[in-house]
Amino acid sequence: MADLQEPEPTLNIDRHLRYWRMCLTAPLPHHYLSNEGNRMALAYFIINSIAILEPSLSPSCSSPDETSKPQRKPLLTPDLRKQLRKWILAHQHPGGGFIATSSLIFPFEEPDNPDVYQSSPGESSDYDPAADYPSPANLPATVFALLLLALLADENDPDGALVGVDRVKTLRWLRRLQREDGSFGEVVRRMPIPGEEMYIGGGYDMRYCYIASAIRWILRGDVKEGDDGWVEDIDIDGLRSYILRTQTYDGGFAGSSQEEPHAGYAFCAIAALSLLDRPLTNSTTPHAIPSLHHGIRDLPNLLHWLSSRQFVYLDSPDDDSSSDSDEDNFLLPPSPSSFLPPNPLPYVALNGRANKLPDTCYTWWVGAALRILGHFDLLDAARARRFLLERTAHTIGGFSKYPGGPPDVYHGCFGLAALGLLSEEWRARDGLAEVDAALAVPVGTVRVLERARGRLLRGVGR
Template identity: 55%
Template structure:
């Protein structure tokens, strides 16, 4: 009788594993070959693309302490890291901050005030085209490109960064209401203004840049810069909680998971300690710190947690394609779904019960949990990160996310056969969603993966080892400034003309450069 029961048992479902080799092959293609033409519109956001690529490769590359003789050589070599670091520094604007691409370091009107003899701006506070987003990407990239086999070299990853100028640039982007804009712009006849919309992402980015660079420098000491108004920023964020207890750009807009993550992460970074804030433990339950500001100031914290816990849902397969559509090549679009592709529980606490009921109804024991970013929207890979990261910063990731069902959906529905992750089931991979798919896997963690993905920091959006690099590099940069050895303007290494000559391949300098004073 016992044998008969075993014969009728459902076979155990195979656990879906992350195909690291396939993903690295995808990222290698992104590094070594020109990106597809659809990325041409991101020409001014090269640092963002580089951040997605380098961060993803780092997540998939074991640290030196965990490498074995069988471990393949890192996809980004030590020589490549040095070259890429130099490339990142070429995006720094002379007055502080970074531009999205090196061709935007000097807008055309900047040359009106540029002194070719001293290679400086006669008008040092010129707005330029530096922006807050590229500045954070640049700093994160420099830390990600640290030589992990040489800790002393890792301490120097911020060498060449105009720390003082960047912090002043950051302060200049704050509005009177506490919010942050994207960049400074000059409007003829109206003077300078803070460009960019009222976007919670800029508020988060401002707190991340501040945490990375500011340190604990006392007023009157070398390298001290007046801080931006942290209390005004906190008020702006806290006042942006919406009627349904999510977060948006302001309290009157629709709540959005991306804004919720940015609001929560920004509050944690405002009072995050400067050192020893990222656990080396592989457990995803570890959070950087329990932020007093986050847990005591949000108007309705239980309501926010409830709103975030309502973003996961049981994923239902879409209807099959019609007879005139090839099932092997057809990609489902949102408008193709006559019925919703999700099944919500009466309350978030009933999700596990609903999972069990749905699995039983379907006749199998594996159910997929997807995430959306707004009410009644369909599944999207990036919202696994925006929701998961927000819950992790609140210390609620483990208790409110069905880890196994979520991983199954990512690896069985979103993981592409050429590597990377798509936006939705069946869609091709792209840099943005491929990175966030790995980021949430690094946050969730799973012993069955055998450490294939590094642990990820929910606040700074880099691997945990990289947080330690940032802490050491910040300390070294500040010490250099105190000793009078800091590089204020980045030096010759940041000379865009010199970079162009290097890319040209050497040889004689063009004669026309002499007319410009070079």
């Protein structure tokens, strides 16, 4: 059994790059069919992973140590970047936002007299000609598209990463997705129901609150009211209090305070609050986050709950850990006497809810939440890293959800993102980019976004 005294495992970067090259160049296998409606998300998992793996090769990422890297041909060549950016922009919805899948893009015919529908700057018009477009723009697809444009920025013109994005329309569309209680839906559609034509679709889902905050941070900027390019803000106070109300009795966050807390939702709540307070520039340096540190009702209990997502992972004796049946759903917590010194503690795995099974992605969701809160040292990072590298990293590259499972692009991306949260020393050893905990892209990409927003704003009125 492995132990911390044993040599630290290494990330097999070539193997991971091979896996992602396959995802980039060949069609994804048919078991991704259920994600056909969310292709922009799959695209983000693939490109973000490559950007994290190729810090020295990407203009949008800062390299930990450029000289020690072996020379590799970059997967994302300038030509490919250009081609992919074009593909992403083809998903922009004529009413703002992005369409989630290529199969629902339609040729758009502008209305005969577009001036009729032109609203004055900042005014939110109830009638939107593009609402008649056959398919809707989608909230998650929109943040993934914006992040992709920054990840795929032209090496010679990173500031132009967002050129082509209809900032004003997208921000106006974003406002229409907000419900009266402060929460967000994922689509807004005209429904053939008399009297309630516009319908905000999507469940009451913390992920949409997070994504709305991220889109607002990426695009809105500090345009003054009345100036060109000003768009009325979303209801920030409503969103903030909606999120803060969802803390549960045991300290976590859920869809409401009456539901079971979940680490993914906890991340979304924490990251959304942090993005509402995030400065527009120099945002990757430490800054105050009053919505978190003064807003969360029971911060000590939140930290208790987050740190409790870690547990000692032991290989099951019959090596049957790959089954994910209902019988295995709840983990039997062993007695504390099983883990006493001098017994080694090889692996720390994380789960999303109490007594649940380990899952690669929760190393990211919990680690990133702790990082945003300024308490990353509550994570046993070395043992968590060892779990990922020795138990869920797959022999063909990528990461699986659980030990023994097949790799997939989602867990592959968040396994790497989790490693990108670690200290500079670990990241230099692994050769990975530093990942921004709130936006889930390399910090270099966040800087691209800051400058690209500035460029969009300077372009206002031209």
